[in-house]
Amino acid sequence: MALISKSRFLEYLVCPKDGWFRLHRPGMEEFKVDFATGEMMEQGNIVEGYATKLKIFSGPNVKYQETFTADGFIIRCDFLVFNTENDKYDLYEVKATNSLKDKDRPHDHISDLAFQTIVLEKSGVEVGNKYVVHLNSEYVRGEELDIEKLFVVEDVTDQVAAKKEITADKMEKAKEYLNQEEEPEDGCRCHFFGRSRHCKTFRHSHPEIPEYSVHDLSRIGLSPNILTALVKKKTYLLHEIDDTSDLTPTQQNQIHTHKTNETIIDVKEIAKILDGYTYPLYFFDYETFAPAVPIYKGYKPYEKIPIQFSLHVIDKKGGELRHLEYLHQENSDPSETVAKKLEEYIDPAGTVIAWNDKFEKGVTKEIGDRLPQYASVLTRICGQMQDLMDIFSKQHYVHKDFRGKASIEKVMNVLLPEMSYDDMPYTGNAVGYVWWQDIVNQGKDPAERAKKLQLLLAYCKQDTFVMVEIFRILNETINKK
Ligand code: SF4
Known part of the structure; x- marks a missing residue:
């Protein structure tokens, strides 16, 4: 019988079947951790x-990362602090989140502490108060990091007490379920949920469901009754859906393009959007690094550091394409340099074009919040931003191979099949980690650093170049019709 760790138990709470796979098939391809997830x-x-440096964890009464096993369960407690007032150990769990809730998981940290409390008590340890130590989302770093202010220590003793009985019950069920030798047939209920809820092992539990199915209908997770009815009828393929009257217009378009192979192009609406752009056109994209513990003055936990941007510029209709870029290479806050360059590069007359501009607007606004002397120019730049993705997300251009999505990669794959991100090993969040480890920090192999530098520059440049090309294709399309 395998010992059930806290992680396995918490995974079981999220999904019993996934927990079973993780315990019995840890070597599965699906569980390989990619670079960005590992970081x-x-x-x-x-x-x-950093939490080990908190005052509450100094002194002789503190046990750090001690392991306990009891009754088929195993835990390693972050901190146990002996409380001389009641001769019990107070239990502290450190979380790298900004609040008591773990955003990505349906359970909260309370179940975690209830599990630990039960195992400790079964091991003969008397547990006093229970605390979650998490990052303080309001903390703004000064020149030096103030560890005491970086964290919030929340007393959750009562909440843990309220959840103890049900947790003990679930622990027994978890032990029984997870220790089945054969793969359980039950446990995976994600066939009733949209694709975004599926974990990577979904296809093992539901080989009958095709790779592209009704689960991929745009936002179908928001209509659970419709999805459940389709699954119960074993209607998995989009072209098997006869009645689309209850579906959203986006879902209807997805099915229509899939069934007919037609591409929906609303020339009038696309032209209206493109005609709203004024030259010079600035195709713009940031890359950021968002460390849990702020590394520079003025930042909060997980606040994004604007480490890089790419800007493709077309000064006038039919004009040449120029490229400007910036990648910060020192271990310092890039905000001021970025703000100065944006002020210099972006003329107030033009339109700044981004893909999913909420992200670019958010980062730009945060720079202005940190540097009030640039706030007005950055507000001006935010005001110039337009979202090229709107054409696709608002259904003015729908291709069957977008599969209900409007990401730049999906659109690129269809409109620019000769382009790809396949030879770009660092994309998305991975960029920030590479920047921090290989570009900014000293002592790295210079050749390796130069290689990574080129990869980061190439990736950001490609993002804006793809936008330029999509813009060009859209113009050609509306001019042809
Ligand atoms: S797909 Fe969903 S229910 Fe199935 S194993 Fe994964 S998380 Fe669990």
């Missing part, structure tokens, strides 16, 4: 490292 997990270790 994100490492942020948790970094946070825990």
Whole structure:
């Protein structure tokens, strides 16, 4: 019988079947951790490292990372602090999140502490108060990091007490379920949920469901009754859906293009959007790094550092394409340099074109919040921003191979099949980690650093170049019709 760790138990709470796979098939391809996920997990270790410096965890009465096993369960407690007032151990769990809730998971940290409390008590340890130590989302770093202000220590003793009985019950069920030798047939209920809820092992539990199915209908997770009815009828393929009257217009378009192979192009609406752009046109994209523990003055936990941007510029209709870019290469806050360059590069007359501009607007606004002397120019730039994705997300251009999505990659794959991100090993969040580890920090192999530098520059440049090309294709399309 395998010992059930806290992680396995918490995974079981999220999904019994996934927990079983993780316990019995840990080598599955699906569980391989990619670079960005590994680095994100490492942020948790970094946070825990800082927590060890808190005053409450100094002194002889503190046990750090002690392991306990009892009754088929195993835990390693972050901190146990002996309370001489009641001769009990207070239990502290450190979380690299900004609040008591773990955003990505349906359970909260209370179940975690209830599990630990039960195992400790079964091991003969008397547990006093229970605390969650998490990052303080309001903390703004000064010149130096103030560890005491970086964290919030929340007393959750009563909440843990309220959840103890039900947790004990679930622990027994978890032990029984997870210790089945054969793969359980039950446990995976995600066939009643949209694709975004499926974990990577979904296809093992539901080989009958095709790779592209009704689960991929745009936002179908928001209509659980419709999805459940389709699944119960074993209607998995989009072209098997006869009645689309209850579906959203986006879902209807997705099915229509899939069934007919037609592409929906609303020339009038696309022209209206493109005609609203004024030259010079600035195709713009940031890359950021968002460390859990702020590394520069003025930042909050997980606030995004604007480490890089790419700007493709077309000064006038039919004009040449120029490229401007910036990648910060020192271990310092890039905000001021970025703000100065944006002020210099972006003329107030033009339109700044981004893909999913909420992100670019958010980062730009945050720079202005940190640097009030640039706030007005950055507000001006935010005001110039337009979202090229709107054409696709608002259904003015729908291709069957978008599969109900409007990401730049999906659109690129269809409109620019000769382009790809396949030879770009660092994309998305991975960029920030590479920047921090290989570009900014000294002592790295210079050749390796130069290589990574080129990869980061190429990736950001490609993002804006793809936008330029999509803009060009859209113009050609509306001019042809
Ligand atoms: S797909 Fe959903 S229910 Fe199925 S194993 Fe994964 S998380 Fe669990």
